[in-house]
Structures are given as structure tokens and as C-alpha cells.
Amino acid sequence: MKPFMKSIVLLTLTLLGADSTFAEKEVPLILPEERQALDAQTQAFNEAIIPVLGESSKSTVRLWSGSRRLAYGTVVGDGSQILSKWSEISKAKGALIADAGENETRAVELVSVYQDEDLVLLKINGKPLTPVKWSQASPKLGDFIAAPQPDGRLGAFGVVSVLERNLRETDSAFLGIASDPDYRGEGVRITEVTEKTGAEAAGLKPNDVILKVGERSISGLLELKNALTGVAPGSRISLLAKTAEGEKKFDVLLGNRPKTDQFFGERLRQMERMGGPISQVRDSFTHAMQSDMHPSPNQIGGPVVDLKGQVIGITLARADRTRTFIMPAAALVKLLKSDGVDPALALARQQQEEATQLARDTSPRGRAKPGNEERMLRHLSDMQRLMDHMRSEMSQLQGP
């Protein structure tokens, strides 16, 4: 048990989770009485929630490739199609089988791929299965939600941790300024205006201080970010700023956020992968509701219900220790009306992306952004600590 603050230190701890020798010491100081009480409570809870799972479990399938279970799937449309997680299904070697429990199995084949959401549509060969009925309800913070197994039992349980949001940075509106972190007054003081952005076009200049977005007063950079969150690229906003010529209103047309370097992100993600069973593709979804449930990666792709048993979405990814992403029903209904891409094309793109990523991970970045240097050093020292910690854990394991 270590205090944690920087995520990398945490990873040391989650990394150790991969080693089963630690399993016994999961919670080192737990008493047998406590363990008993928890087991009894969990069992009672898992039994009591079964009535809400019944309906949707009929639309839940396991997808197999040979003896390997790849993912869950959700029966959609008229019952002849299944939606599942593309990056898991694409690992299939040979024929795919959907298993709906109670000896109901079907051969399935790839139809189309929705790459942005990492989903794949499959076609059932043979008798249709029971399709889901999507719920119209919009989930609230703290709602109880559950993912069924095909046999009607509980697969995973959690709450709505964060309401639906867009995880793609490039999809959020971009103003195009850098700010002065040491500025201590009201508002945000501009240090730099990025070329070819809304800020430049509107005439904002370094040393201008942004005071308001619309009618909302801005206390600092984070509030400015917050005010711009949820504003779509292409929207116009009105800014009030203090300039050399006094307070002035600016009409800004917001553009897209340029793609940012993911160098550190990729490094971190690689280490996360060592932390145990999490999904390989687990970010950049455009419609993602966050939950604290813990399905395993090969349980992703199945339906999620509320306590009325209504299907509010499907699981998109087990992202890490604290997060599972769920695509809400309304977004899924819309997605299913759109055209995906050909699976062969998607597969080719995937391989290309993997190759690029490999190259990126192994070659140093030529150009580092200003301000990144300090962060890089911090990451380096964190890596050092991680290594030291691992070494000491290893030597303890080996014993005298």
C-alpha cells in the first residue's frame, strides 16, 4: 500500500496485480469474519438483481472462435444481427460462433465495421435470436446498471459514474491560445495565439485577458476549458477580453482541435496493458458513458440494463481500474442507421495503424512541444521509481 498521486506510481501497484502470488494478499488485513460478511452480501445482491437481467440476457451472446471466447455480443435489429466489439472479434481465426446459452448456437459472419466506436455488425446464419429493445430513458448520475450473462446471471454491476461525453479531443471546439500559468488575476491571460485558429482570425493577441465566454465569467484556464466543453467545432462564441485598448468583444468561430502528440499517452497505455485484463481499444469513443463496473475484456459488447431491465446501451470497453465505457442506446440506434465500412478494409486499416504505432513507439519524437520537457523529466523519474519498486518487489519475492 503506497500513497498515490501520480498515475505512474499507481501503475507499479496495478502491475503487480498480474502476478497471482499476490492474490492471497489482496487485502492483507481482512479478517475471516469480514470476508464471510462480504461474500454473503455479494451473493444476496447478485441473486436479488437477477429479475432485471432476464429479458436482456436473451439478447446477450458469447462469441467464439474455435475454443477461444472473444467477446459478448448484443442481438439487434430483427434478431438476425449482432453488434459486438470489433478489436476483439478481429482476432478471430476461422469461423465465428454465437452462443446464446441453452445450447442455442449460430454461425455468424462479418457484415460491417464502425471503426470510430470499435464496433462490428455480424449477421446470423439460421434462425434469428431475440433482439434488444432499446430504452428511451436517459441515465442519471448514480443510477444502478448491470450487464447480464447469456445464462441470465449477473455479468457485471456498477453505477453511472459520469454522464455521456465525447472522448475524442479532435471533436472538441478549439480556441487556439496558450495561457500564462502564473497569471493571478481574474480571467485567462494569453501568451500565444496559434496560427490559423479561431482566436487568430478574431484578432486576439498575446497579453489580452479573456474575462467572459458569453455571459459566463471566467476565473481561470480550467473554467475556460469547461466553458468550451460541449461546444461543437464550427460554433460561434462571443468573448469579452481586456486588451491594450480596453475591454473588447470578440466574435470567435471555433475550429477543430488539431491532433495532439500521443507519445506519453502511448507509453502509459503500454504499461496499463501490463496491469491485467483491460480492453486493447478503450479510448476515443464519441459517445461514452462511464461506469465503475468491471466486466472482463471478453465480456465487452453485451447489453447494459437499468433496474427496470431496460437496455440503456452496450459495453464498449473495460478501460482501466476505475472505468468501463458504455455506448448509450440513443447513439447506438443512430449508429445502426448509418453505414459502416467493409470488414476487409477495416482489417487492412487496423494493420496499417498497428504498424504506424510500432514505428512511433520505437522512434524518438523529433519535435517536443514547449512545456513538455518538464513533464518528460517527471515521467523519466517516475519510470525510475517504478523500476526500483519492481526490483525491490522482485527481490522480496525471491526471498533470502
Add this chain to the structure above:
Amino acid sequence: MPVLVHAAPPVRDLKDIINLEAKVKTVSQNVMPATVALLSSRTGSSGSGVITTASGLILTAAHVVQGAEEVEVVFPDGEQVRGKVLGANFSKDIAMVQIIDKGTWPFAPMGSSKPLAAGDWVVALGHSAGFDAARTPPVRFGHVVSRGPGNFFTTNCTLIGGDSGGPVFDLEGKIVGINSSIGSSLLNNNHAGIDGLKEDWDRIQAGEMWGELQTNPFANPEMPVLGIGMGMQRNIKGVPVQSVVPRSPAAASGLRVGDIIQSLDGSEIRDGGKLLQVLVKRQPGDRVKLGLLRDQKALDVEVVLARREALFQER
């Protein structure tokens, strides 16, 4: 007193789960505005905290404010104000920050952590992985997994970096703990109990900093102790008393060298390891009943536990 006082109402059917959900929703929505992110440009750290008075007194973890005199306090909607670091007890991983800006702030009341037992339902919040303008601090729901060590308790509300210093609530929306650390297991998320903070309230508010971040609970200065030296295990079940620390709780209760401790509050003590495991779950000031074997006769003795640190302090 049994070790486990199971306070959580049992879940028998779906109706119980629906009632539980209603409470969790209310708590999540009510306490959200009081859950802030604490950023320090000086140390580059990013943690969480919870406001507990309308005048802006923030409770957080000691390791979040370590090395910082001032922090940026960020509300879930992005509003930023300045906070002054008051004091901290590192052994308990608790600290306070006061918002400097004038105002009336959203806050959550304090509850009580001592009655918590395995199975009690809790809600944890925090700005996981740092403040993110695109989302509110994620809600996590779970139950108490284990009491102790000392003032700490463990839940299965999964935490990650950035959650440190964030609050854990009971189902009435009262603060019962502060997020502190994690182990590798999903069940191993540790929180400092709010009652331990109340004990140190005046010192921390006055700006005192003391204690040490301790990863080994048995070496923690806040560890509750009897004040005995444990002897070698003999053929008899129990822990032989080899020495008694002068002016210790054991001395005050008349424990003698040669006594064999065979139970603590009814829990069987087979060996020294078990005694430590049971003790570490208690808190200094707790009154425990020891079952002794003295001159081959059974004897019960009550002992008030002391802080390890206090045991060897000059008086």
C-alpha cells in the same frame, strides 16, 4: 464487543436494491459540487478534496498537499479559487486546506467512521487522473471490505491517481473517509477515517504538520498497541508476555511477564501474527478485553490501547 457490527441493511430482493439506488443517486448528486480538485503548480501534483464548511474548509490527504503552501482549488464546473494549506498528519494521511477567496461554498457534512464495518455501503468521489473539464468527478459505489489498519479502512470503490484526498460518503451523504492509497487488487482501496481527522482537528487547523507517510501499518506511529514484548510461541495456544513496557496500557491493566494472551474481544489469538492482525484493526483509545492464561488459570483483563508513538515518549 464483536469485531463485526454489520450495520448495512440486508439486500433480500429487488426492492431493497431499488431503495439502495435511490440513496446512491441522491448522495452522488448532492455532494458532487463539494468535491474539488487540488492542483499545485509548485509540486506538479493533482489530487482531490472535499469542502466541509460553508466558509470553504477543505479536507484532503496529507500526501496531496505535501510540499505545497498554496493550491489551486478547482470546482467540478471548472471554477478556480485559491487555497491555503493548513496542517497535516502524515501518519493518518489527512490534511486541511482553506479557500482564501471570500464566498459561500457548497459543502458536505461530516459523518462518523468508527462504526463502519465490512458490508457497509459507501460512495466515493474524486477527480480521477486529474481534473478533466469534460466530465464531473466520477462516482464510485461499493462497500467497506475491511476495517483498519488503525484509522484507515478499505473499500471496493476503485480509485486511481488523482482520487487521493477525495471523499467517501455514507448513504446519508456524510463524509466518512478520505481517499488515501490503493493496492493491486480491485478490492484494495484505502481511505483515512473521518474520526481520526476529528481527533487531530485543532492541531491540523492551526497549521501543524507531523507524522510520516508509512506504508507498513505495523510501523505506523498511530498503530494501537498493548505495550508488551511478545515471547516465543510455546506448546500452548496463545502469545506469551515476555516483557511489559513501563507506564504502558498493559502495565496499567496489571499484565505480567509469563501471562499468555489467548483471546482478544472473543477472537481467538493463536499466535503473535494473529494478535498483530487483530490489534491493527483497532484504534488507540479502544478498550479491549484480553483472555489470559495465568498460572494455568483463565483470567479476563481490560486494556485501553495506546498509540505506538506515545508508548515511548518521555513524560
